Amino acid sequence: MRLTVFGATGGIGQEIVKQGLAASHQVTAVVRDPSRFTVTGPGLEVFRSDLADPQALCPAVAGRDAVLSGLGARKKTDAGIATRLTRSVLEAMEAAGTRRLLVVSAGPLGPVPERQPLVDRAVLSVVKSVLRDVYADLRVMEDELARSATDWTSVRPPRLLDRPLTGSYRTVVGGTPRSGRTIGRADVAHAMLAMIDDPATLKHGVGVAY
Template sequence: MKIAVFGATGGIGQEIVKQALAAGHSVTAVVRDPARFRVTGRGLEVFTAQLGDGDAEALRPAVAGRDAVLSGLGARTRKDAGMAAALTRPVLQAMEAEGTRRLLTVSAAPLGPVPERQPLVDRVSLAVINAVLKDIYADLRVMEAELARSATDWTLVRPPKLTDGPLTGTYRKVVGGSPRSGRTIARADVAHAMLAMLDDPATVGRGVGVAY
């Protein structure tokens, strides 16, 4: 499969690229600074682009002819709030212009539905996290709304707290919901889940919670 990866220098993005290459996919890694991108391998193309509103035309070659686009774009800190929607918007525009339909994007677990019988400690923790990171989650809600309005076959992947743990391939996945008491997941396993959903029609147009 031919895929494009946005946010390829980030923790999830680099894992997507590495695992996709290992699986035999052809990968276009879209980066702003090639010097920060350390992944190499057969089947890899590095595409340099500055992302932001108005940059859709420059992104069209990166998504043209691709079977799918995977994105790890988003804010890393509270001061970056607003980046997820702003960076994703031109990707959507470029995909629609080129007729590239499949898109998987990272969001966050607190934007998904609260699981039934969620323990009180997890409900309290969620309320605190929502209050502390409200600006980041407001940005992600805007991004999610724009995906829902787009012409793409989108999937929103919603992990909880991310870690730098190793790839396990063992985690819980809930289409249209969130795993109960799902508190952490490694970036490597988020990447694994995204690649596994590439050709899963049950995840199209849905949010998918992933967690240990």
């Protein structure tokens, strides 16, 4: 497949690129600063852009089978960035006629599972309070997805870890894995790539966790 990856210098974005190349996909990595991007390999194109101009992004998404985005806040003060940058991606995709889009959101945006232990509910409440601006931004981003013409999927992980790929995790379309507290960035990338051709995930949030 021909894939485009936004946020390719981030933890999940880099993993999507690496795993995509390992699976023999043609990958376009969109980055603002190529000096921060160290991934190399056959089938890789590096596309430099600051994402401010949707029209300038059209060549990066035109003719692609799917677009995958790891864009989002890296700290609390970045709240608002996910919506702003995703709007640019959506406008570029709609102008280019590219439909499949998978983005990283967050587990707390999904529904609370039935019979969720009280300790998990308490932790979730604290996390939502501390990161409320970040989650508000992601909620607006998901609203933008729902209004778009794309075939979108919003992937919702809990707390992210830096650990090797396992390929062993739970996914719940339209829901949240019970007591799913963590997941590695490499496994989030693996899940996103696996969902590209899964029609059950179209226009849904998907909870993913160990």
